[in-house]
Amino acid sequence: MIQIDENSIFDIIRSKRPLSVALNGPEPLLPKIQKVSENIEREFNITSYIIGERSWGSCDLNTQAADLLGADILFNIGHTISLENFGEKVFMINAFDTICFDTIATKCASELKGRYKTISLVTDSQHLHQINVVKRIFEENGYKVELGKGRGQLNDAQVFGCEFHPVHKIKDNIEAFIFLGQSRFHSIGIALSTEKPTFMLDPYFEEFTQINEEAEVIKKRAILAIYKALDARTIGIIIGLKEGQFAKIKALEFKKELNKLGMNIQLLALSEISNEKLENFRGIDAFVQVACPRLGTDNFFSKPVLSVPQAIALIKLLKKEPVEEFFKIQHWL
Numbered sequence: 001m002i003q004i005d006e007n008s009i010f011d012i013i014r015s016k017r018p019l020s021v022a023l024n025g026p027e028p029l030l031p032k033i034q035k036v037s038e039n040i041e042r043e044f045n046i047t048s049y050i051i052g053e054r055s056w057g058s059c060d061l062n063t064q065a066a067d068l069l070g071a072d073i074l075f076n077i078g079h080t081i082s083l084e085n086f087g088e089k090v091f092m093i094n095a096f097d098t099i100c101f102d103t104i105a106t107k108c109a110s111e112l113k114g115r116y117k118t119i120s121l122v123t124d125s126q127h128l129h130q131i132n133v134v135k136r137i138f139e140e141n142g143y144k145v146e147l148g149k150g151r152g153q154l155n156d157a158q159v160f161g162c163e164f165h166p167v168h169k170i171k172d173n174i175e176a177f178i179f180l181g182q183s184r185f186h187s188i189g190i191a192l193s194t195e196k197p198t199f200m201l202d203p204y205f206e207e208f209t210q211i212n213e214e215a216e217v218i219k220k221r222a223i224l225a226i227y228k229a230l231d232a233r234t235i236g237i238i239i240g241l242k243e244g245q246f247a248k249i250k251a252l253e254f255k256k257e258l259n260k261l262g263m264n265i266q267l268l269a270l271s272e273i274s275n276e277k278l279e280n281f282r283g284i285d286a287f288v289q290v291a292c293p294r295l296g297t298d299n300f301f302s303k304p305v306l307s308v309p310q311a312i313a314l315i316k317l318l319k320k321e322p323v324e325e326f327f328k329i330q331h332w333l
């Protein structure tokens with residue numbers, strides 16, 4: 001069960017005394033956010049707005065919506081990062097999953113015994129508070145457990161879908177990564193970025209899965225998209241309009257490079273990037289998007305949609321330069 005840290009919200013309201021607040025978070029949390037909003041209005045007699053737009057992470061805070069609504073404070077719920085706030089207006093509020101990992105961690109530690117001696121634990125924001133509990137279980141089973149250090153917005157042992165600093169720093173010291181939680185999305189990212197055996201511990205179904213084969217399929221699809229884009233004459237470069245994903249300079253750099261290599265380029269700007277939206281554009285053979293790197297890898301598109309690492313690989317191929325492992329990096333932007 002997900003528990004929103006309502007106490008922190010109440011403390012911030014008591015200290016800042018806003019006249020109105022806005023709440024935003026991932027779609028599955030919206031029913032719980034509705035409840036928090038009711039509690040805020042009842043407790044403080046102030047206006048509380050719920051922003052129903054998606055919030056994918058700290059890269060997608062919807063502050064423009066909060067500004068339009070005239071809210072004094074925006075609470076972004078469910079994306080724990082190393083920072084508590086962005087300036088005076090945006091506060092990051094924890095939402096932790098209370099599910100217990102004891103059974104599945106004990107099962108995994110017992111079944112992987114003999115295969116690996118040194119492992120690392122990693123997770124997303126919802127299960128960060130469980131890391132030390134699970135670490136103890138693996139240590140009691142004879143493993144050496146190393147936790148990667150955080151950097152930027154990432155806490156120790158935390159990854160985003162496109163940012164992997166804690167696992168990168170230690171990948172050469174350990175034999176396997178164990179991801180706590182049900183997220184194939186994050187587990188696949190770790191497997192692609194480190195190319196180490198990566199297991200996902202699912203506490204709900206009490207099973208653990210090695211994720212590397214699935215990651216390989218995604219990598220092959222990503223390589224195929226790059227090779228298809230090699231034949232393109234016109235490429236649409238998409239600038240994402242979500243504030244934390246806005247990378248106009250990167251888009252202009254790609255435009256310059258690809259123009260030099262003989263490609264026609266159209267610059268496009270979108271807040272939601274989907275196959276349906278891209279089908280509105282005519283005469284474009286492939287797309288490069290500089291917003292969320294996971295859009296093209298994890299969703300269906302009828303034309304190649306390359307993320308930043310793939311676009312760099314495309315440019316290298318066009319220049320007849322060798323292409324290294326383009327996903328085996330710390331940050332895919």
Ligand code: SF4
Nearest residue numbers: 056057059161162292
């Ligand atoms: S993977 Fe996409 S949604 Fe997640 S942090 Fe990166 S840019 Fe944001």
